[in-house]
Amino acid sequence: MKISTYAAAIAAALCLSTAALGETQQPPRDSALYEQLGGKSGIRKFTHRFLEIVLADDRIKSKFDDANIDRLEGLLAEQFCDLSGGPCQYSGKDMHAAHKGMGINTAEFNALAEDLQIAMSEAGVSSRASNRLISKLAPMYHDVVTK
Numbered sequence: 475m476k477i478s479t480y481a482a483a484i485a486a487a488l489c490l491s492t493a494a495l496g497e498t499q500q501p502p503r504d505s506a507l508y509e510q511l512g513g514k515s516g517i518r519k520f521t522h523r524f525l526e527i528v529l530a531d532d533r534i535k536s537k538f539d540d541a542n543i544d545r546l547e548g549l550l551a552e553q554f555c556d557l558s559g560g561p562c563q564y565s566g567k568d569m570h571a572a573h574k575g576m577g578i579n580t581a582e583f584n585a586l587a588e589d590l591q592i593a594m595s596e597a598g599v600s601s602r603a604s605n606r607l608i609s610k611l612a613p614m615y616h617d618v619v620t621k
Contacts, residue, residue: 508560
């Protein structure tokens, strides 16, 4: 499997967002992916490593110059947990609002996706689980890439 194959989907990690399911009823959550990612501790581990990799990546690190990295790390972990069926609810901005004015292009989005793939691999996340998370992130591409 090529990392670039999933780049557009993973980069959405910076843009994680969940769809509104209605005010009164939500479907039961399938926590299988959450468990495959290692639960909260596994997600925290690869999210922390992900940001270390991103902040060292000359292709995209400047996009994070003004970011509150501790807050970003918490929101990303929360969003990965939520998207994977865990007991979290993402509390950040929607992806369009969070990335407005950042001028993110496809190459930067792909670099971010590659960095997430590397972090998950280093944390021992299976390629199957990694691909499942990526597939949940893919729809966010259009809210993040504006250039």
